[in-house]
Amino acid sequence: MTVAWRALVALLALACGACGSLSALERDRAAAIAVQARSVEVACQAADACASPSPLRELGVRAAAASTPEQPRHYALLLDYGQDALVSRLDLIRGAQRSIDLQTYIFDEDDAGHLVLDELLAAVRRGVRVRMLVDQLSALRQVDTLAALASAHANFELRIYNPVLGRARISYPMYAWAAACCWRRLNQRMHGKLLLVDGLVGITGGRNYQDDYYDWNPEFNFRDRDVLVGGPATADMAANFEAFWDAPLSVPVERLDDVGGYLLREGAPALPQWPYQDPDRVAIVSRTADDDALVRERLADAAMPVGDVLFIGDLPQKHRRDREAAAAAVHASPLLHNLIESAQEEVLLQTPYLVLSKQAQAMFSRMHERASPPRVIVSTNSLAATDSFITYALSYKYKRRYLRDFGFEIHEFKPFPEDAPIDLEATGAVDISWNADGSVNIGEPQTPTDAAAPRAPQGRAGLAGSGSGSGGGSDGDGRREPPLSREYAALRYAGVGVHERVPLQRAGVRFGLHAKSLVIDRRIGVVGTHNFDPRGDDYNTESAVIIEDPAFARALADSIRRDIAPENAWVIARRDKPPVFSGLEYSLAKVSEHLPVFDLWPVRYATSYEFQPGPQCPAPLPPFDPGFRACHEPVGDFPEVNLGFRSLLTRIFTAFGAGLAPIL
Template sequence: MSGAIRALLLCVFALSQTACATLSTYEQAQVEIRVAVARSVEIDCNREDACARPSPLRALGERAAGLTPSTVADDPSVVAAAPAAGLAEDAPPAPAATAPASASPPQHYALMLDYGQDALLARLDLIRGAQRAIDIQTYIFDEDDAGHLILDELLIAAKRGVKVRLLVDQLAALKRVDTVAALAGAHVNFEMRVYNPVLGRARFGYPMYALASACCWRRLNQRMHNKLIVVDGLVGVTGGRNYQNDYFDWDARYNFRDRDILVAGPAVADMQAHFEAFWDAPLSTPLTRLSDVGRLVLRQGVPKLQHPAPEQPRRIELIGRDADDAALVRSRLVDAAMPVRDLRYIGDLPEKHDAVDDRNATSSPLLRDLIDTADERVLLQTPYLVLSKPAQRMFHALQQRSSPPRVVISTNSLAATDAFIPYALSYKYKRRYLRDYKFEIYEFKPFPQDAPIDVEATGTVDIAWDADGTPSVLGSGGSGAGSGSGYRGIGDGSRSPDRPTPLAREYSALRYSKRGSNEQVPLKRGGVRFGLHAKSLVIDDRVGVIGTHNFDPRGDTYNTEALVVIDDPAFARALAASIERDMAPANAWMIARRDKPPVFSGLEYSLAKVSELLPLFDFWPVRYATSYEFTPGPDCPAPMSPRDPHFRRCYEPVGDFPEVAPVIRPLTRIFTAFGAGLAPIL
């Protein structure tokens, strides 16, 4: 055995001993004692409503529950509507109350949160209006302006007397062990747990990640992808957004066009019950039981919670001021909530991670069953168009019908995506998607011109508002997108440092590759760009779905996911209009078959198909499809289907990877050729 190999093995052995070392019983007891002593017990309020300020969104929850503000303030029966799983056993007791006879019967309200600033405003309104309990479950919680803002608000609520619980997946939890240790001892009303801490740690770097990959590959990939916030058992929010700047249009380089759904009504009880199931799951680990947190506490005690100076203090001040403006919250959010007739919350439970297959999965079979009911159109929006084997079989069967429904897909382009590897795999199967499954694919542009985004909030532009309410861009970071949310001037015009995003997103298990799966590819021009992150589905303009599921293999077998399913034509049409806006020519390219070569077109197609079917070495140089730009004119008044006989009259090819710098194109083709084996974890 060579010296180099022997040294490598010794390093691996030493690392494994360090990484897997747990605290002794005595050390664990000492950690618990130190954290318990450090926790503040100070309560700033002695009122039964925890000195909550009036919340229009919480009031919407009261209305949906058939309760009036005067009777719901300390009514635990709202939360107890969930099956046995309400607040934790140690939650402060409150006297029961009964809704008056004049109260309206329970019903559901649903509010789509398309704008990032609306989504942040809703969270702040709910947190500041909470009177008893705030439960948050999320995949990513970053230590940036957005993450720090929410953490500070949660701790303020805890000091008011609100019971706060925060459950975060390990791979995307807070990035500093000091922060996690500080939160362990922050306040008696604040409790945080980490889901599935591989190697028993809150955080680990690349060497330990490599060890975890070698010893525990499946467990490493089993992630809690659910996102949920429930306040007082009255209002719940789920959808695509995590707690990070780029989910709220606060990043100066790259932001997500995302979508959440706010729910008020009986289904919130199911949201609460699902949170309880995850909170009590064996994989949900209290912070004091994490070895790196415990050793830090033993070494230096419980640190104080410290944040670096915010990148843009002005926008934090302004969004906080907006959250206290009840009239603004009502006009922007409450007034936009829709009464809906049939709403369900469906979520995978932690037991999904107990099985070696997807027998305990709930969300994936439900999605396939819903799609199978379509008669006219399936409208699907996903950031990563990589289909699992069951999904491929379903779409293939759909096309065997005598009158199959249209299948319209909104997804990312290579220029817009934050997940380079999944796009390369999607690129490999474009022929199958277009020809076999008859997909109509629209790929989101990195600089959309008419999307529900707040360019002003990124801090890269200044916007003035004209008398008629339209925005005027005064300075630009290069986006060219000019739509704002209508807020007071958020953003101070400064630009945050050009730094990589610190945490992985959907594909954490690949984030240590040379080109991280969450890293954006270089473009031909600069500027703040946007990528799709919304996960939504509309069936026949009658059923709408918003959730966390990317309709991908990870969601089928590895990640736990959650969905809100609404059987209501008005809501389905509103959701469809939101997705169709993302597919408009100003915001997306159409994907269609490239022009046939003048000779041997049949032979070229056959060879390309054979190459695609190979698990590796798919090196055929010419792909079946390419990107097209709509060119309006007298003969082309509106966009059309790629199957329209006049399609090429109105659409011009713009290449396979428009806007992408040439240097990245060969790498994309390499992953297309060799990356098929990665599909199960994408």
């Protein structure tokens, strides 16, 4: 037997040995242990469950009172800042009087996750029913925590969606086994995010429950967006949540093999006392959420009165084997595609991962071929900002197609944006220093080595132990090990570098785009979970809020345009033509691009440009404007990136990544 076969047999043996299934009787016994341990004590007997005053919940009450079946009224609030998004959640949870339904893709055991758990359990103890539904691949990381939550209180229920191998958590060997036996099911994830309080107010959008989404990570955070909605549309949110909650793929956590086995061995554990890594920061945001006047002034009063609001969401039947039943459960993608194709003047599209499905490519091609095609402006990540290296590599492969065949105007988010809705102070980074151009460094600027992943810069001592990292465990040298917790988690273990951020030329608190939004013709705004990619079309279940209101669309467009401003993004445009044989070079590159495997042409059609303001260039110009080149300087294909050997990896993934497009 060869060494490779021995390794494979050992791997499968380890995987199978670690995932022995409980019998039906054992599952029942484990569930009984959890149910019997649940407290039934309720600290408040008042009809409102002693809820705190909530200015944001009041929006839902007011909208419901003003609505009629013929004329619904809503309030909508864009949540761009991470701190606003967290405070809004705390305000609603503390103001809940009857029920809280929480659905999410990621729920990590870091400060943000623990804070929300504390608030949910406090609501439970005063009499509020809480239901929490989390996708398996990115659920809480500790089995004992899951067992404790399963046993915590009669008012609290936790279910795990699509638990491959019948477990809440899977290890590396188990993941390999699951990929071998059940690759399609492993990729079918619940990507929806929803917080619904009393059926009156809901929050949905890109944010999960992890420090990275609330500006609480000293190394990398997501620039994200949610929308809070109060009014009749929350009934559709509630119906969609119920469909997932009752789905066969949503399993009570106590009935899973690892959690059930823990309950059978150890009994019902007490809830752990999870100390906050940055208690002062947690205390500040908690006090802010208690400040009724501040929440009202900054958030509730900023909510916009709007008319019709449409919530669309895929159903869990999308993950059935029956193709007809699965197709009937897909709601988000067809509606979003139809909405985009209805545009007459302008499409403003924001997605962190610019990888388009075949259907989307055909749609944008048709739109570009119109006699008067709409302008299509795209906000996405640069390689320096993205958390998904391989996804960017595939996007890089198709830049020519995006620009020339679809007419896209692409703006790539910078890792150190100068004017983005972020809270640098909240990150907890220390020894912050500023460069002459206004960008930020932690400690002194330094250049990471080409051959290795970036190490913690000088001046960051102790941060790895602060718990404000990426949410994974800390390894021996203090660096954070990234958890299985990104949008493309099913590819997390596919190879080195899939979700490893590339090293940069200087140190600093890095930010990456994660918002998924759309504005059509300055009158329709969309905020949701769909990345407008093949995964969203074919694998993940997605959701979105669609609001046809010029004022809301304008506010959303302003937010996206801020992200694509020159201080926050580079613009992608055709590189300067070579002095000779430019037509031949273009033709060869185009032929190579269409090859599914051996795309090895060394020169790409487009590159990144930086706006150069001056008397003749008072404002940026679109990349197709004849004067564009006079006002923009090329800064290379991968600005800010210190690739070294990574450049070779980029070429490899560019050459061979096309086959991964359906699951990217």
